[in-house]
Amino acid sequence: MTMINVTVWNEFRHERHSSAVRSVYPEGIHQAIAAYLASHPDMLLKAVTLSDPEQGLGEKVLNDTDVLLWWGHTAHDEVDDELVERVCSRVLAGMGLIVLHSAHFSKVFRKLMGTTCSLRWREEGERSRLWTVNPSHPICRGVPEQIVIENDEMYGEFFDIPAPDELVFVSWYQGGEVFRSGCTWQRGKGRIFYFAPGHETYPIYHTPEILKIIENAVRWARPESIGDVPDCIKQPPFEKI
Amino acid sequence: MTMINVTVWNEFRHERHSSAVRSVYPEGIHQAIAAYLASHPDMLLKAVTLSDPEQGLGEKVLNDTDVLLWWGHTAHDEVDDELVERVCSRVLAGMGLIVLHSAHFSKVFRKLMGTTCSLRWREEGERSRLWTVNPSHPICRGVPEQIVIENDEMYGEFFDIPAPDELVFVSWYQGGEVFRSGCTWQRGKGRIFYFAPGHETYPIYHTPEILKIIENAVRWARPESIGDVPDCIKQPPFEKI
Amino acid sequence: MTMINVTVWNEFRHERHSSAVRSVYPEGIHQAIAAYLASHPDMLLKAVTLSDPEQGLGEKVLNDTDVLLWWGHTAHDEVDDELVERVCSRVLAGMGLIVLHSAHFSKVFRKLMGTTCSLRWREEGERSRLWTVNPSHPICRGVPEQIVIENDEMYGEFFDIPAPDELVFVSWYQGGEVFRSGCTWQRGKGRIFYFAPGHETYPIYHTPEILKIIENAVRWARPESIGDVPDCIKQPPFEKI
Amino acid sequence: MTMINVTVWNEFRHERHSSAVRSVYPEGIHQAIAAYLASHPDMLLKAVTLSDPEQGLGEKVLNDTDVLLWWGHTAHDEVDDELVERVCSRVLAGMGLIVLHSAHFSKVFRKLMGTTCSLRWREEGERSRLWTVNPSHPICRGVPEQIVIENDEMYGEFFDIPAPDELVFVSWYQGGEVFRSGCTWQRGKGRIFYFAPGHETYPIYHTPEILKIIENAVRWARPESIGDVPDCIKQPPFEKI
Numbered sequence: 001m002t003m004i005n006v007t008v009w010n011e012f013r014h015e016r017h018s019s020a021v022r023s024v025y026p027e028g029i030h031q032a033i034a035a036y037l038a039s040h041p042d043m044l045l046k047a048v049t050l051s052d053p054e055q056g057l058g059e060k061v062l063n064d065t066d067v068l069l070w071w072g073h074t075a076h077d078e079v080d081d082e083l084v085e086r087v088c089s090r091v092l093a094g095m096g097l098i099v100l101h102s103a104h105f106s107k108v109f110r111k112l113m114g115t116t117c118s119l120r121w122r123e124e125g126e127r128s129r130l131w132t133v134n135p136s137h138p139i140c141r142g143v144p145e146q147i148v149i150e151n152d153e154m155y156g157e158f159f160d161i162p163a164p165d166e167l168v169f170v171s172w173y174q175g176g177e178v179f180r181s182g183c184t185w186q187r188g189k190g191r192i193f194y195f196a197p198g199h200e201t202y203p204i205y206h207t208p209e210i211l212k213i214i215e216n217a218v219r220w221a222r223p224e225s226i227g228d229v230p231d232c233i234k235q236p237p238f239e240k241i
Numbered sequence: 242m243t244m245i246n247v248t249v250w251n252e253f254r255h256e257r258h259s260s261a262v263r264s265v266y267p268e269g270i271h272q273a274i275a276a277y278l279a280s281h282p283d284m285l286l287k288a289v290t291l292s293d294p295e296q297g298l299g300e301k302v303l304n305d306t307d308v309l310l311w312w313g314h315t316a317h318d319e320v321d322d323e324l325v326e327r328v329c330s331r332v333l334a335g336m337g338l339i340v341l342h343s344a345h346f347s348k349v350f351r352k353l354m355g356t357t358c359s360l361r362w363r364e365e366g367e368r369s370r371l372w373t374v375n376p377s378h379p380i381c382r383g384v385p386e387q388i389v390i391e392n393d394e395m396y397g398e399f400f401d402i403p404a405p406d407e408l409v410f411v412s413w414y415q416g417g418e419v420f421r422s423g424c425t426w427q428r429g430k431g432r433i434f435y436f437a438p439g440h441e442t443y444p445i446y447h448t449p450e451i452l453k454i455i456e457n458a459v460r461w462a463r464p465e466s467i468g469d470v471p472d473c474i475k476q477p478p479f480e481k482i
Numbered sequence: 483m484t485m486i487n488v489t490v491w492n493e494f495r496h497e498r499h500s501s502a503v504r505s506v507y508p509e510g511i512h513q514a515i516a517a518y519l520a521s522h523p524d525m526l527l528k529a530v531t532l533s534d535p536e537q538g539l540g541e542k543v544l545n546d547t548d549v550l551l552w553w554g555h556t557a558h559d560e561v562d563d564e565l566v567e568r569v570c571s572r573v574l575a576g577m578g579l580i581v582l583h584s585a586h587f588s589k590v591f592r593k594l595m596g597t598t599c600s601l602r603w604r605e606e607g608e609r610s611r612l613w614t615v616n617p618s619h620p621i622c623r624g625v626p627e628q629i630v631i632e633n634d635e636m637y638g639e640f641f642d643i644p645a646p647d648e649l650v651f652v653s654w655y656q657g658g659e660v661f662r663s664g665c666t667w668q669r670g671k672g673r674i675f676y677f678a679p680g681h682e683t684y685p686i687y688h689t690p691e692i693l694k695i696i697e698n699a700v701r702w703a704r705p706e707s708i709g710d711v712p713d714c715i716k717q718p719p720f721e722k723i
Numbered sequence: 724m725t726m727i728n729v730t731v732w733n734e735f736r737h738e739r740h741s742s743a744v745r746s747v748y749p750e751g752i753h754q755a756i757a758a759y760l761a762s763h764p765d766m767l768l769k770a771v772t773l774s775d776p777e778q779g780l781g782e783k784v785l786n787d788t789d790v791l792l793w794w795g796h797t798a799h800d801e802v803d804d805e806l807v808e809r810v811c812s813r814v815l816a817g818m819g820l821i822v823l824h825s826a827h828f829s830k831v832f833r834k835l836m837g838t839t840c841s842l843r844w845r846e847e848g849e850r851s852r853l854w855t856v857n858p859s860h861p862i863c864r865g866v867p868e869q870i871v872i873e874n875d876e877m878y879g880e881f882f883d884i885p886a887p888d889e890l891v892f893v894s895w896y897q898g899g900e901v902f903r904s905g906c907t908w909q910r911g912k913g914r915i916f917y918f919a920p921g922h923e924t925y926p927i928y929h930t931p932e933i934l935k936i937i938e939n940a941v942r943w944a945r946p947e948s949i950g951d952v953p954d955c956i957k958q959p960p961f962e963k964i
Contacts, residue, residue, distance in 0.1 A: 092356060092401070094859060105473070112355040115333060115429050120476040127482075129961070131639045131660050136817060136912035141947055145640065146961075154478075157613045157652065158627065160333070160429055160471045165404060170639065170652060170660045174962075175478030178613050178652045178660050188356050188401055189859035224864055230401045232346070235361040237395075237416030238852070238869075239897070241368075335618060370720070372880045372901050377576060377671035382706055386881065387720075398854045398893065399868065411880065411893060411901045415721075419854050419893045419901050430618035465623055479611070479630075480656075574838060574883070587955070596835040597815060597911050602958040609964075636960075642815070642911055642953045647886060657960030670838050670883055712883045714828070717843040719877075719898030723850075 004222045005044050007065040008034045009056055011072040012049035014200040021200045029071050029198075029205055036211045037218060050075055055083050062086060067096035067221045069214070070103045073200065077107075084108050092188025093229045096221025098214065101198035104155075109194070112187050113161055119179070120156035123199075126174040128152035130181060130197060134168045139182065139193065139216045147209045153199040155179045161194070171196060182213070184220075188229065191221040245284050245463050248306040249275045250297055252313040253290035255441040262441045270312050270439075270446055277452045278459060291316055296324050303327060308337035308462045310455070311344045314441065318348075325349050333429025334470045337462025339455065342439035345396075350435070353428050354402055360420070361397035364440070367415040369393035371422060371438060375409045380423065380434065380457045388450045394440040396420045402435070410454075412437060423454070425461075429470065432462040486525050486704045489547040490516045491538055493554040493561075494531035496682040503682045511553050511680075511687055518693045519700060532557055537565050544568060549578035549703045551696070552585045555682065559589075566590050574670025575711045578703025580696065583680035586637075591676070594669050595643055601661070602638035605681070608656040610634035612663060612679060616650045621664065621675065621698045629691045635681040637661045643676070653678060664695070666702075670711065673703040727945050728767050730788040731757045732779055734795040734802075735772035737923040744923045752794050752921075752928055759934045760941060773798055778806050785809060790819035790944045792937070793826045796923065800830075807831050815911030816952045819944025821937065824921035827878075832917070835910050836884055842902070843879035846922075849897040851875035853904060853920060857891045862905065862916065862939045870932045876922040878902045884917070892936075894919060905936070907943075911952065914944040 010030035014021040025032050034047035046065070048056030050072075062068075068087065072079070084107045091097050091112060099109045104117045130147040132140050156177030162185065169182030181196035195213065198204050205211065251271035255262040266273050275288035287306070289297030291313075303309075309328065313320070325348045332338050332353060340350045345358045371388040373381050397418030403426065410423030422437035436454065439445050446452065492512035496503040507514050516529035528547075530538030532554075544550075550569065554561070566589045573579050573594060581591045586599045612629040614622050638659030644667065651664030663678035677695065680686050687693065733753035737744040748755050757770035769788070771779030773795075785791075791810065795802070807830040814820050814835060822832045827840045853870040855863050879900030885908065892905030904919035918936065921927050928934065 088355070114329070114353040114355045116471055118471045118473045120474045122476050122478060124478065124482050126478070127962075129658050129660075133639050133641070133660075133662060134645075135640055136909070136946065138947075148961075154476070156476060157615050158471065158617055159615070162403065162426065162428060163406060163616075163648070166645070167649065170662075172654055172658060172660045174480060174482050175476075176480040176611050176654060177476070178611075178615075178654045180615065180652075185403065186859070187403060223859065224861075230357055230359045230399065232359045233361045235363050235395070235397060235416075235418070237363060237365065237367070238871075239415060239417040239850075241365050241415050368721075370899050370901075374880050374882070374901075374903065375886075376881055377668070377705065379706075389720075398856050399858055400856070404857075404889070407886070408890065411903075413895055413899060413901045417852050417895060419852075419856075419895045421856060421893075427618070464618065465620075479628075570837075594837040596811070596837045598953055600953045600955045602956045604958050604960060606960065606964050608960070636958070638958060640953065644885065644908065644910060645888060656962060656964050657958075658962040659958070667885065669885060712839055712841045712881065714841045715843045717845050717877070717879060717898075717900070719845060719847065719849070721897060721899040723847050723897050 001042050003044055004042055004218060005064050005066045006037055006069070006218055007046045007048060007061060008069045009071065010049050011075040012051060013074050024201060024203050029200065032205045033069060033214065037215060040215060043218065050078060055080060057083055057087065062090055065095060066223060067098065067218045069098040069100060070106055070108060071100045072106045073102035076105055079107050084111060088112055089229050090226070091190035091192065094189040094223035094226035096190060096218070096223060097192045098217050098221060099192065099194045101196060104194065112192060115162060116160045119159045120177065122154040122175060124154065124175065125151040126154060128174070129172040130169050131172065132168065133170050134166060137166065137168050138220045139168050139213060141216050143209060143213055149197060149204060151202045152197065152204070155181065155196050189223065193217045193221060242283050245459060246305050246307045247278055247284050247310070247459055248287045248289060248302060249310045250312065251290050252316040253292060254315050265442060265444050270441065273446045274310060274455060278456060281456060284459065291319060296321060298324055298328065303331055306336060307464060308339065308459045310339040310341060311347055311349060312341045313347045314343035317346055320348050325352060329353055330470050331467070332431035332433065335430040335464035335467035337431060337459070337464060338433045339458050339462060340433065340435045342437060345435065353433060356403060357401045360400045361418065363395040363416060365395070365416065366392040366443070367395060369415070370413040371410050372413065373409065374411050375407060378407065378409050379461045380409050380454060382457050384450055384454055390438060390445060392443045393438065393445070396422065396437050430464065434458045434462060483524050486700060487546050487548045488519055488525050488551070488700055489528045489530060489543060490551045491553065492531050493557040494533060495556050506683060506685050511682065514687045515551060515696065519697060522697060525700065532560060537562060539565055539569065544572055547577060548705060549580065549700045551580040551582060552588055552590060553582045554588045555584040558587055561589055566593060570594055571711050572708070573672035573674065576671040576705035576708035578672060578700070578705060579674045580699050580703060581674065581676045583678060586676065594674060597644060598642045601641045602659065604636040604657060606636065606657065607633040607684070608636060610656070611654040612651050613654065614650065615652050616648060619648065619650050620702045621650050621695060623698050625691060625695055631679060631686060633684045634679065634686070637663065637678050671705065675699045675703060724765050726767055727765055727941060728787050728789045729760055729792070729941055730769045730771060730784060731792045732794065733772050734798040735774060736797050747924060747926050752923065755928045756792060756937060760938060763938060766941065773801060778803060780806055780810065785813055788818060789946060790821065790941045792821040792823060793829055793831060794823045795829045796825035799828055802830055807834060811835055812952050813949070814913035814915065817912040817946035817949035819913060819941070819946060820915045821940050821944060822915065822917045824919060827917065835915060838885060839883045842882045843900065845877040845898060847877065847898065848874040849877060851897070852895040853892050854895065855891065856893050857889060860889065860891050861943045862891050862936060864939050866932060866936055866939070872920060872927060874925045875920065875927070878904065878919050912946065916940045916944060
């Protein structure tokens with residue numbers, strides 16, 4: 001079995017400042033996701049936070065990570081630019097990246113996309129329906145064609161992202177919006193999956209189908225190997241000029 | 242007739258420091274391209290350089306630009322980060338951007354792509370052949386299916402870019418390489434075209450077919466309008482929740 | 483001004499067999515759309531039907547068509563295979579094709595896509611919302627970011643199409659579904675736009691915003707020129723072997 | 724280990740009619756490829772030909788196939804339309820399909836693409852160079868960035884295919900052409916890989932790197948499961964209308 005080294009990064013602020021959030025994720029969103037993933041024999045988990053030394057992603061941790069999950073919301077600006085640079089470089093070198101929910105506005109995602117990644121939003125706890133539009137994609141393995149989330153934050157179009165390489169999920173919201181809620185891109189040698197569900201006040205990361213999608217995405221994003229970031233190379237000719 | 246405000250930006254260093262380059266582009270690459278484009282009644286041209294006040298792209302100039310062409314090579318690092326930010330924002334708001342030759346490594350292009358944009362290269366003056374792989378694309382209008390460039394710098398794969406939205410040209414090099422030499426992307430509301438031909442020591446920007454492609458690309462990249470960069474919007478529901 | 487020769491093809495059955503449909507489209511869907519388009523000085527219109535000689539698309543009509551619109555529902559199987567072949571060949575040679583609503587299941591569209599083009603559907607007259615996910619696309623020119631259709635047939639995912647080259651619209655339905663309702667593809671040299679709105683019993687083709695999208699799509703799909711369908715070519719070498 | 728049922732289909736004409744071809748592939752191209760693949764413990768191989776009962780692909784064989792490889796050249800027209808229909812349906816239901824070399828002009832590939840699939844060609848035994856433009860794609864696993872084929876048939880642009888979902892390889896030819904020689908598409912639930920190398924008179928299918936690519940492509944194209952071809956479904960509403 002090929003083992004996957006997975007690191008779940010969370011800013012871990014809502015959980016400490018709000019008892020409502022804490023009641024849903026007592027150990028933090030990162031621990032909820034990590035506990036689920038760690039129950040699979042092919043995954044080795046670390047869960048780290050913005051408050052950890054080196055903001056949780058020192059050289060050693062990052063260099064041991066095959067797939068990184070990122071959750072942030074209120075503290076995007078506190079992430080060091082130098083760390084952002086290192087995370088993005090490692091993605092370009094092959095590390096998989098799963099960007100969750102409000103991390104659409106993280107420095108890491110915006111830098112890799114090159115766009116604002118802005119969107120519409122509304123926090124009313126409305127019902128959403130996550131539809132797959134690519135049912136044979138590996139991320140959809142064992143996932144029903146529709147997942148109902150009874151209480152969700154609305155994320156709506158226009159979502160200012162580059163056209164995804166693959167569109168996997170589109171969400172319907174009770175209030176009238178749609179959203180490209182599961183999208184993949186490749187940047188350099190790294191695979192990126194943005195996945196919209198996952199608000200801090202709803203138990204979305206306790207939903208088996210949502211966790212299954214994240215599990216699938218980790219396996220899909222796993223690199224064969226991680227080398228160096230490519231640089232320009234002066235090349236002698238192969239044929240006579 | 243809809244007029245297009247076109248600005249050609251050039252770092253303008255090779256032309257001043259090398260008599261060989263100056264003999265090919267006495268007024269600079271920017272003036273050669275601008276003179277050609279200005280001969281078309283639907284285009285209003287400005288030609289600016291890194292040495293101009295505000296590095297050639299003050300607020301007024303940039304805000305009057307519908308399509309920006311960018312040529313740089315030795316002075317990428319001298320371009321102010323603040324200017325890079327403003328140029329990228331204007332692209333996201335709708336401005337077209339034509340990235341020429343060695344500007345694959347410009348700060349502006351790398352920021353919009355999110356990748357290293359590295360490649361292989363060789364400067365031996367070899368023959369190249371530019372093939373269209375998308376003959377009905379507007380950028381190919383009136384352009385032959387193959388353009389031979391007798392003396393060219395080689396740019397070869399692997400070119401570390403996001404998968405293009407559209408692949409328009411692929412180049413063949415005498416020494417044995419291939420290159421995705423004409424690629425389009427959309428970022429935000431702006432259209433981007435990367436076009437590989439155009440070394441400073443060869444008269445490539447005096448070649449009618451190459452100039453025709455650049456002319457077509459300007460018309461293709463022209464925005465209908467340029468508004469504001471999108472930001473997140475809180476949205477009341479349209480339907481009862 | 484470049485004139486566009488537009489032909490609207492309609493099977494024209496519902497309108498003759500159902501007074502309910504006739505009350506919405508007394509002259510037929512084709513005439514409603516053609517009348518709107520003909521009000522634009524750059525468009526020359528023909529409206530033809532399955533019951534016309536040569537099923538409305540004899541050699542002369544087809545060879546004079548730059549952009550073809552296709553509406554069918556109950557009589558897909560009656561369209562001659564030979565006509566399907568000729569229409570597809572002309573698309574590959576450059577003719578634009580706008581495929582409307584239930585024509586997702588037409589022989590022409592299925593042949594060009596290579597997939598079943600099946601979908602979910604429900605005819606309950608529910609409300610739908612057409613959202614643009616690509617606001618700077620030429621097909622969205624002058625079109626609001628959301629169009630509400632008070633009474634619509636539901637078309638839902640999974641829609642079995644090749645991944646669109648460009649996704650332009652996504653629809654929301656009151657009953658809980660989403661749908662990729664505006665999609666583009668290129669096949670050969672021809673541009674294809676599938677557009678979902680347009681049921682026969684609702685006045686959708688009398689809605690200004692819907693007609694505006696169709697008008698934009700016609701201009702977007704117009705070919706520069708229409709030549710021959712490409713065939714294999716034996717090519718002598720350009721370089722010494 | 725998940726086993727993959729692989730069937731290699733070959734028209735098997737050149738090998739019987741030409742001693743030159745027979746000296747390269749004494750048992751036929753299908754047996755050469757099948758022997759290589761069968762040496763991998765996760766693959767179960769069948770090798771069939773046009774001359775076999777039911778043209779090699781009766782219901783039982785096809786229904787036991789996870790991934791089908793297709794090689795044809797002189798006898799495309801002899802393949803029954805009914806068989807073409809069954810093969811395409813099984814691809815839409817999930818079967819992987821590897822289309823080799825001159826099978827670009829097979830009925831199966833053309834039907835799935837919807838285009839002519841025409842190209843330029845020349846049979847002079849010239850050198851080609853297969854470059855990867857997507858080095859982290861699973862099909863490139865363990866494959867060098869460049870493969871030199873000393874004697875190859877030239878296939879050149881314009882290749883009349885739908886824009887590939889992923890472009891994996893681009894070939895350089897000594898005579899001056901380029902070609903999109905490794906392309907992927909999804910159609911329905913099935914994955915398709917077109918791979919250009921493989922002429923009958925050159926020992927290309929004895930080249931380890933070429934065989935490695937085919938082996939990788941088989942694993943990449945393997946479906947999780949194969950169900951029914953999707954059909955239209957009438958769907959009751961999930962939400963109150």
